[in-house]
Amino acid sequence: MIAQFENVTKIYRGEAGLKSATFCLNQGDVVGLFGLNGSGKTTTLKLLSGLLHPDRGQIRIEGQDPRKARDSISYLGDKASFHQWMTPQHVEDFMAGLYHQFDRERFRTMIHTLTVPNSPIGQMSKGQSQRLRLVATMARKARLYLLDEPLSGIDLVSREMIIKELIATWDQESVILLSTHEIREVETFFDRGIYLKDGQMVGNFRGEDLRAQGSGFTDEFIKINGGSQV
Numbered sequence: 347m348i349a350q351f352e353n354v355t356k357i358y359r360g361e362a363g364l365k366s367a368t369f370c371l372n373q374g375d376v377v378g379l380f381g382l383n384g385s386g387k388t389t390t391l392k393l394l395s396g397l398l399h400p401d402r403g404q405i406r407i408e409g410q411d412p413r414k415a416r417d418s419i420s421y422l423g424d425k426a427s428f429h430q431w432m433t434p435q436h437v438e439d440f441m442a443g444l445y446h447q448f449d450r451e452r453f454r455t456m457i458h459t460l461t462v463p464n465s466p467i468g469q470m471s472k473g474q475s476q477r478l479r480l481v482a483t484m485a486r487k488a489r490l491y492l493l494d495e496p497l498s499g500i501d502l503v504s505r506e507m508i509i510k511e512l513i514a515t516w517d518q519e520s521v522i523l524l525s526t527h528e529i530r531e532v533e534t535f536f537d538r539g540i541y542l543k544d545g546q547m548v549g550n551f552r553g554e555d556l557r558a559q560g561s562g563f564t565d566e567f568i569k570i571n572g573g574s575q576v
């Protein structure tokens with residue numbers, strides 16, 4: 347087991363953003379974190395990354411507090427992380443300077459396969475700069491990859507290709523936790539899905555169990571959220 351999230355509650359100004367959530371993340375799994383806007387996905391990812399601290403409960407990454415496990419965690423947040431003037435080469439040098447476990451070769455391979463242009467970020471489209479941020483996050487050697495909405499701004503046709511490439515170049519010695527509400531095009535890539543609704547964890551299913559019942563991650567999402575997929 348890589349990560350353990352036990353009875354975790356996060357309170358924002360008297361209101362619970364996340365209530366008593368419990369789950370484990372195991373090596374080799376690609377796990378989806380599914381929920382509507384405001385359901386608690388970003389809160390969960392920030393808690394695992396050590397950016398937020400729980401008000402109740404316990405989080406362990408390989409037995410340690412997330413704040414002490416920073417080298418094991420690679421986090422793609424919702425905020426832009428690089429300057430507008432930076433090209434992929436600048437990003438590569440910056441990341442390699444910051445993290446000794448940065449794999450330049452993997453970075454270059456993914457830049458090529460995800461067709462990130464060789465131009466400054468300020469001249470890239472939203473989807474192109476999002477691809478670059480995703481590549482930079484995944485080229486770090488880590489045990490836990492936390493990807494907050496990595497498919498946002500990526501066109502419908504490219505989403506499947508991007509997830510496919512991401513998994514094809516992944517060594518499977520870690521776990522990927524990926525939040526999205528765009529499940530349909532990529533649902534076959536998830537081993538497990540964790541569902542959040544109004545800050546509560548309302549489901550934790552293995553893909554193979556759902557398929558054995560003739561269901562899938564999208565079907566469960568629709569069941570849980572009353573027919574709405576954002």
Ligand SMILES: Nc1ncnc2c1ncn2[C@@H]1O[C@H](COP(=O)(O)OP(=O)(O)OP(=O)(O)O)[C@@H](O)[C@H]1O
Pocket residue numbers: 358359362363364381382383384385386387388389390545
């Ligand atoms: N900094 C904050 N201060 C106060 N409330 C917050 C803060 N961050 C999140 N919340 C609240 O916590 C709840 C969960 O928010 P969170 O950002 O985790 O949801 P989400 O599932 O990531 O949503 P989205 O899909 O819109 O990104 C929401 O009700 C939100 O309003």
